[in-house]
Amino acid sequence: MKKRLTLKLIAKELDVSISTVSKALRDSAEISEDTRQKIKAFAKLYNYKPNNIALSLKNRKSKTIGVIIPEIVHHYFTTVISGIEQVANEKGYHVIICTSNNSFDKEVINMEILANGSTDGFILSVAKETQQKGDYHHLTEVIEQGMPLVMFDRVIEEINCDKVIIDDTLGAKKAVQHLINLGCKKIGLISTIDYVSVGKLRTQGYLEALSENNMELNESLILKVDDFDESEDEISRFLSDKSMDAVFAVNEHFAIYAIKAFKEQGLDVPKDVSVIAFTDGELSKRFIPSLTTINQHGEEMGAQAARLLIRKLENDDSEDEPFETIIIETGLVERNSTKR
Amino acid sequence: MKKRLTLKLIAKELDVSISTVSKALRDSAEISEDTRQKIKAFAKLYNYKPNNIALSLKNRKSKTIGVIIPEIVHHYFTTVISGIEQVANEKGYHVIICTSNNSFDKEVINMEILANGSTDGFILSVAKETQQKGDYHHLTEVIEQGMPLVMFDRVIEEINCDKVIIDDTLGAKKAVQHLINLGCKKIGLISTIDYVSVGKLRTQGYLEALSENNMELNESLILKVDDFDESEDEISRFLSDKSMDAVFAVNEHFAIYAIKAFKEQGLDVPKDVSVIAFTDGELSKRFIPSLTTINQHGEEMGAQAARLLIRKLENDDSEDEPFETIIIETGLVERNSTKR
DNA sequence: GAACACTACGAAAACGTTTTCGTGTTGACA
DNA sequence: TGTCAACACGAAAACGTTTTCGTAGTGTTC
Known part of the structure; x- marks a missing residue:
């Protein structure tokens, strides 16, 4: 040796x-x-x-970015990470990834450990539990220590820091508008219960699209899924007697369950009914029929977050620079689950 | 501040x-x-x-594991990472993840950077390019420096270190044996060209299963996909006139293209023909019909790799301990693409 | 009262760098 | 010959720890 x-x-x-x-x-x-x-x-x-460690100690910077996400086994987050890594590496930073597993405690611990010198700043999407709990002391603490923090996707309004988000409402509106443009009249919504912020926002987009097109709101066409594990049955029941001509689902899985349910009813997608989903993942591409979706551009989101963070890190008087919130444009990906 | x-x-x-x-x-x-x-x-x-950095410098260990994988936007790798993270965190280590993007150069650079103090050891799945190039100097270098290295999934035989792999051949054999047990007589294989090692090994498993059951090998039932991007057409053509009653595909995608092609021929899966795939991903679960697959147990693979590495890290006289190769058992996940 | 053993603390080295400042040696110049 | 600048290098501090060793001060013992 x-x-x-x-x-x-x-x-x-x-x-x-x-x-x-x-x-x-x-x-x-x-x-x-x-x-x-x-x-x-x-x-x-x-x-x-x-020796990097000696340099870190001397310079009091580690040239490392800490990324904390709720879970890694999730296509969307991996695309974000991929974007972060690309610009980070380009600028000579490396990336430490920790998962919170949607647990508040693990999020706190990870931040504390990484904040003790391992990392110059954070990119974070908060855990569900943190959101529910409303305890953000770990976030304010690192900010007070002068460590820049960029939140993405699932952000906390009250925290004053740079943010990168997508416009969920606008994206949902886009999706529903697309269905309307196709001539659909009776459009259903499959969402989550409102305390999941994306569920709420996307529902709002749905409502806005309807009202902007002077279409009547029919509450019975809206399903708010409560328990993810039961969602398949719930969706199937919900869809059984509504005779819709289109459905907007707030994620891939719900869309697929919807298609399944329609098939069982003897309906053809997209001939008899159009389905559109939020979130463009592997599943959407490969499913039969492939899914028309709203793409969240995860990679770009990661890239922007990294750029924001690094700018703060390299700018000495960033203290008094105002915080930014970047909104990533969503895109409509037309495939075969909507008619042409 | x-x-x-x-x-x-x-x-x-x-x-x-x-x-x-x-x-x-x-x-x-x-x-x-x-x-x-x-x-x-x-x-x-x-x-x-x-301050962690000061401690690292003092103790000459960082309590950090470097993980280098070919790409992160890949369900299988994320499950492995998840496994690594779990046992690493449990034992007080954290994890730095870098992607090589399947590029030899990036793999080398990442290793060099991380080896300069940031990391106590490595867990690695080599880039495709590295495999093709056959240049392993970066691996031997870190080993010579006394940094433990554990390779997983895509490993290099010649390198003397701990390894965690699955038995591709056995897994494939299991899959084909399952088809045979179901009574299938004319079983096709959709594989990749042989220089992709998994393609080769899984093909071998297919052959072994046939021969062990005294079934005749029919070369015309074997497709070796060359270009991934063209695979859909290739598979469709291949399947058009063979009248098989089953297909074993070496990955999810090929399996799905096969099902698509069968459907277009008016054949029903699983009634008319059974399809089984290697690799159990999101796609397999959600597809209609859901796919019967061979599960690679990525999470366990990651966990074992981490355990192996940490054992070496914490064992002072690990120098003369022999290297291990752990083989993770594959599992058969029965779903709806094979008849019962 | 001398010898000794504790107790409770501080000084300093070490990990591997970077950087400031000091200094011995040259050569040029008046 | 004395002064001074330029050159080329070294000593030491600093980053934040841990740890070894040294040592005042106190109390015990014969």
Whole structure:
């Protein structure tokens, strides 16, 4: 097992001082051409690489971004991470990822650990439990310590920091407007209960689209799924006697259950009924029929979040710079679950 | 912006020496009950947390595991990460994730950066390009430096280190055996070209299953997909005139294309033909019909890899301990794409 | 009262860097 | 010959810890 080369070792070997070695390697003018060459040659030969930890301690920055997400086994979050990683690496940062598993405690602990020097700033999507609990002390604490924080997707209004979100309401409106443009008259909504913020916002988009088109609101066409595990049955029952010509679902899974239910009723998607979903994942692409969806552009969201964070990190007087909220445009991806 | 509390600051505030503070906080018997209480109270009040970077430098360990994977937007890898994270966190480690994007260069760079103190060891699934190139100098280098390395999934035979893999051949055999048990006589195979190792191994499992059951090998029932992007058409053509009663596909996507093609031929899955896939992902669960699959147990693979790595990290004389290769059992998940 | 053992604390080194400042050696110049 | 600047380098502090060792001060023992 070879020992890692340090400045000290090089200095001893070449019979100069540590400072000389350090300066030579950084091309300081203080060092003569001769010794500089000698030292650099030696360092290269034995593959010297400075110790990141020592540098971090010295510079009081780790060049590392901490990312905390509710869960990693989730296509959308991986696209966000992918976006974060790309711009982070480009700018010489690396990325530590922790999952909170939607647990408040784990979120707090992860933040505390990473805040103790491991990380220069955070990119975070809060855990469901945190949202419900309304306890944000861990967030305010890191902010008070001067660590920049960027929240994305699931953000907390009250916290004063940079944010990157999508316009859920507008996205939902887009989806429903698309259905209306196709000539659909009786459009159902499959959403989640309102305390899940996205459920609420997307429901609002649905309502706005209807009202803007002077279409009557029919409450019986709205389902708010309570228990995810029971959703398949719930949806099937909900769809059984409504004779809709279109459905907007707030996620892929609900859309697929809807299609399944329609099939069982002998209805064809998209001939008899159109289905559109929020969230564009692997499932949407491959399903038969493939799903028309609203794309959340996760990768761009990650990229923007990283850019925002790094800007704060590299700007010394960022203190008094105002916080930004970037809204990522959603996109309509037309596929085969809606008629043309 | 509050400044972070350090031992030095506490010492100054309480008019004792830094060493006294350090010792008091670690409950050293050298310190009198009185001062110990006083210091601990103060530290708690102002929420002192030791600086991880300083500890890393001092202890020459970072308590961090570096994970390098080919891509993160991939359900299987996220399950592995999830497993790694669970056992890592449990044992007080955190996890840095980097993606190589299947690029050799990025894999090398990531390893070099992380190896400079940021990380105590690696868990790695090599990039495709690395596999093709056959250049493993970055792997041997970190090993020589005494950093433990655990490879998973896509491993390199020649590298001497701990490994966690699944038995692709056995898994494939299981799948085909299942089809045979169901009474299928004419079983097709949709695989990848042989230089993708999993394609080769799974093909071998298919062959073994046939021969063990004394079934004749019919080369025309084997498709080796060359170009992933063209695979849909390729599969559709391949399936058009073979009148098989079952197909084993080496991944979800191929299986789905197969089902699509059968449908277009007017065949029903699973009534007329059974389809089974390797890799159990989101897609398999939700597709209609849902897919019978071979599950690779990614989470367990990650957990085992982490356990292996941490054992090496915590064992001082791990030098001469032999390397292990753990084989994760594959499981058969019966769903609706195979008849009962 | 001398010798000794505790007790409770502080000084300093170490981890691997960077950077400021000090200094010995040259050569030029008056 | 004395003064001074330029050059090339080294010593030391600093980042925040832990740990070893040294040592005042106190109390015990014969």
